[in-house]
Amino acid sequence: MELLTNLEMGFATALSLSNLFYCLIGVLLGTAIGVLPGLGPTATIAMLLPVTFNLPPVAALIMLAGIYYGSQYGGSTTAILVNLPGEASSVVTSLDGYQMARNGQAGKALAAAALGSFFAGTVATILIAMFAPPLAEIALKFGPSEYFSLMVLGLVVAVVLAHGSLLHAVGMVILGLLLGLIGTDVNSGIQRYTFDVPQLADGLNFVVIAMGMFGLGEIISNVQTEGERSVMVKKVTGLMPTKEDLKRIAAPVLRGTALGSMLGILPGSGSILGAFAAYSLEKRISKNRAQFGKGAIEGVAAPESANNAGAQTSFIPMLTLGIPSNPVMALMIGAMILQGIQPGPSVITEQPQLFWGIIASMWVGNFFLVILNLPMIGLWVKMILVPYPLLYPAILVFCCIGAFSLNNSEFDVYMIAIFGALGYIFAKLKCEPAPMLLGFILGPLMEEYLRRALVLSRGDASVFITRPISGSMLLIAVAAIAFVLAPSVRRRRDEALQE
Amino acid sequence: MKTGIRNPSDFWSGLIYIAFGVVVVTEAHDYGMGTALRMGPGYFPTVLGGILTLIGIIAIVRSFRIDGEPIGRLNLRSMALIAGPIALFALLLQTAGFLIAMPVLIFGSAYASPQFNLLRTALLALGLTAACYFIFLKGLGIPMPLLGSWFGN
Numbered sequence A: 001m002e003l004l005t006n007l008e009m010g011f012a013t014a015l016s017l018s019n020l021f022y023c024l025i026g027v028l029l030g031t032a033i034g035v036l037p038g039l040g041p042t043a044t045i046a047m048l049l050p051v052t053f054n055l056p057p058v059a060a061l062i063m064l065a066g067i068y069y070g071s072q073y074g075g076s077t078t079a080i081l082v083n084l085p086g087e088a089s090s091v092v093t094s095l096d097g098y099q100m101a102r103n104g105q106a107g108k109a110l111a112a113a114a115l116g117s118f119f120a121g122t123v124a125t126i127l128i129a130m131f132a133p134p135l136a137e138i139a140l141k142f143g144p145s146e147y148f149s150l151m152v153l154g155l156v157v158a159v160v161l162a163h164g165s166l167l168h169a170v171g172m173v174i175l176g177l178l179l180g181l182i183g184t185d186v187n188s189g190i191q192r193y194t195f196d197v198p199q200l201a202d203g204l205n206f207v208v209i210a211m212g213m214f215g216l217g218e219i220i221s222n223v224q225t226e227g228e229r230s231v232m233v234k235k236v237t238g239l240m241p242t243k244e245d246l247k248r249i250a251a252p253v254l255r256g257t258a259l260g261s262m263l264g265i266l267p268g269s270g271s272i273l274g275a276f277a278a279y280s281l282e283k284r285i286s287k288n289r290a291q292f293g294k295g296a297i298e299g300v301a302a303p304e305s306a307n308n309a310g311a312q313t314s315f316i317p318m319l320t321l322g323i324p325s326n327p328v329m330a331l332m333i334g335a336m337i338l339q340g341i342q343p344g345p346s347v348i349t350e351q352p353q354l355f356w357g358i359i360a361s362m363w364v365g366n367f368f369l370v371i372l373n374l375p376m377i378g379l380w381v382k383m384i385l386v387p388y389p390l391l392y393p394a395i396l397v398f399c400c401i402g403a404f405s406l407n408n409s410e411f412d413v414y415m416i417a418i419f420g421a422l423g424y425i426f427a428k429l430k431c432e433p434a435p436m437l438l439g440f441i442l443g444p445l446m447e448e449y450l451r452r453a454l455v456l457s458r459g460d461a462s463v464f465i466t467r468p469i470s471g472s473m474l475l476i477a478v479a480a481i482a483f484v485l486a487p488s489v490r491r492r493r494d495e496a497l498q499e
Numbered sequence B: 001m002k003t004g005i006r007n008p009s010d011f012w013s014g015l016i017y018i019a020f021g022v023v024v025v026t027e028a029h030d031y032g033m034g035t036a037l038r039m040g041p042g043y044f045p046t047v048l049g050g051i052l053t054l055i056g057i058i059a060i061v062r063s064f065r066i067d068g069e070p071i072g073r074l075n076l077r078s079m080a081l082i083a084g085p086i087a088l089f090a091l092l093l094q095t096a097g098f099l100i101a102m103p104v105l106i107f108g109s110a111y112a113s114p115q116f117n118l119l120r121t122a123l124l125a126l127g128l129t130a131a132c133y134f135i136f137l138k139g140l141g142i143p144m145p146l147l148g149s150w151f152g153n
Helices: A002-014 A017-034 A041-052 A057-082 A088-102 A106-140 A144-161 A166-181 A206-222 A243-265 A270-285 A298-313 A315-321 A327-338 A346-350 A352-373 A377-385 A388-407 A411-428 A433-456 A468-485 A487-496 B008-029 B043-065 B076-095 B098-110 B118-139
Strands: none
Touching (some): A002 A017, A017 A041, A017 A352, A017 A377, A041 A206, A057 A088, A057 A327, A057 A352, A057 A377, A088 A270, A088 A298, A106 A243, A106 A298, A106 A346, A144 A166, A144 A468, A166 A433, A166 B008, A166 B043, A206 A327, A206 A388, A206 B076, A243 A270, A243 A315, A315 A346, A327 A433, A346 A352, A388 A411, A388 B076, A388 B098, A388 B118, A411 A433, A411 B076, A433 B043, B008 B043, B076 B098
C-alpha cells in the first residue's frame, strides 16, 4: 500500500502543469535531436543539458529523463526509416525495421516499436517503484568501504561489457578517474593538475567532456563522408496496427521487456545488451523465424521493448546507490550534483517528491511518446532529411553556446574543442569514450570513499576484504575479470559484442 | 612473420596512456603522498597514474606481438576545421562579439564538408545567428556581447 501512496505523490508531482510541460518539452526536444542520424542519447543529452540548468531540480531531472526517452525513440525512428541507427542499441531495430520500411510497412514498424516501448516503459516504471526503495534501504547501511567496493564493481562490470579491447576499456576508465581529480582537493585544498589555470580550480565540467567526446568527436569522424540523405518512405501510413499484428508482437514484447529490465540494471551497456539478447532470443524461438532479417515485426517489437525497459531500469542503481550504470546515467548524476542534490540512497528519504516525481514522469513521458510521436512522424522525417552539411554547423553552434553558458566563460568552449579532437583521436584508436565518462564522474567519489574507509580502519586496507558486503562485491569483480579473461569466454564475448 | 608495429591501435593508445600516466605521477610527487591512514592528495593519483602507465606498457608490448586491425589515418583537415572554428569562436566572442564570432564558426566549420556551398552556408549563418540571438541572448539572457571590445564595448 505504501507503494500506492508513494506513486500517488509521484504522480501529483509529475502531473503538475509546469512539470508536465517540461516533460513534454524534454520528450519533444529529445526526439527531435535523437532522430538526427549519428547523434545518440549521450550526445543529445550533453547538448541539451545546459537548457535545464536554470530550472528547479525536479523539473530539470524530469526534462532530462524526457530527453533520454525521446532521443532513444528518435533513434529507433531513424533506424527504421533510413537504416542509420543513431546508437548501438538501435542497430538491432534497423535489421528488421528497415526491411519492413522497404516493404512499405514503415508505419507498422514504428507502431510496433512505440507500443512495445510503452509497454516496457510501464513495466519498468513499476519495477523501479517496487525495487528502488528496499535497495536504497540496504544502501543506507553502506559504509565508505562498501561504497568504494561497489564503485570498483560497477567500473569492472562496465569494462567487461564495453565494446572492443578490455585493456583499452580499463585504460579509458583510469583516464576518466584521473581527469575527475583535476581541481581543488577537498581535503587538503591543494590544487591538483590545474597547471595554474584558474578556471580549472573547480575541475573540468562533465558536460564539456561529454559534448566533446560524444558529440564533436562524432562530427569530426562523419564530416567527410556524410552528405545528402534519402528516406525510403516519404509518407508514413498504416500507423494503426491490426489485431493480428498485436497478437504477433504480444509475446515478443513480454519477453523483450523481461530481458531488457534485467540487463538494464547491469553497469556498462545495459540497454544495448538487452536489445541484442531479445533479438537473438526471438530469432531462435519465434514461429516466424524464417522472416527474421527480411522484415519480421517481432524483430522490431522485441528489441525495442528490451531497449526501453533497460533504459529505465538503469535508473535503479543511479537513484538508489548514486552509481551510474551508463554514460547517460553519469550525465544524470552530474546534473543532480549541479542542482545541489547529492545522489545516493538518501535521495529517496530526503527528497521523496523528487524521487517519486521522476519515476512517475517516466511513465508520463512514455505516454507522451506514444500519443504525440506517431502523429508527428512527418515532422521527424523532415528532420532526418536535413542535409548533413547544414546540420553539423548548427550542432556546433548549439554546443558552443551551451558550453559557454555553463559558467558564462569562453574557457569551456576551448575545452570542448580540445575534447572534440581527443574524442576523434580515441575513436580512431577504437577506445570507447563511455568508460571514461563513468570514470570521470566516479573519480572524486572513489577517492573520497577510499580515504574515509582507510581513516575508519586506521589505515588497514584489509577492511575492503573483511567487511562481508564489501568483500563479496570485490570478489564478484575479480570473478568477472577472471571470467572474461578465460580464453573460451573471451572468444564468445568478442562474437557477442561484435556489432 | 611481420615485424614492427602489428597493432597500431594498441601502440598509439599505449603511448597516450604512458604520457598521461607519467605526467600524473610526476605531478603527484609534489602533492604529498601521506600515509594509508591519512591519504595525502598525491596518493590516489599516484596509484592510478602507475596503473595507467603499466597498461600503456602492456599495450605497447602487445602491439609488437599480436596482430590488430589497421586503423584509418587521422584526418587532420577535418579535425582542424571543426575544432579550429570552435576555438576561434571562443577567441572572438569577447573581442569581436557574437555577431562576428557566430558567422566565423559557421563558415569555418561548414568548410570542412566536401559539399561546402557558399550561398547555402551564408543563408545558414544568417538564419542561425538571428535565431540564436533571439533564443539565447534575448530569450535566455546569456551574457554574450553583440559587438565586443574591439568596437569599444
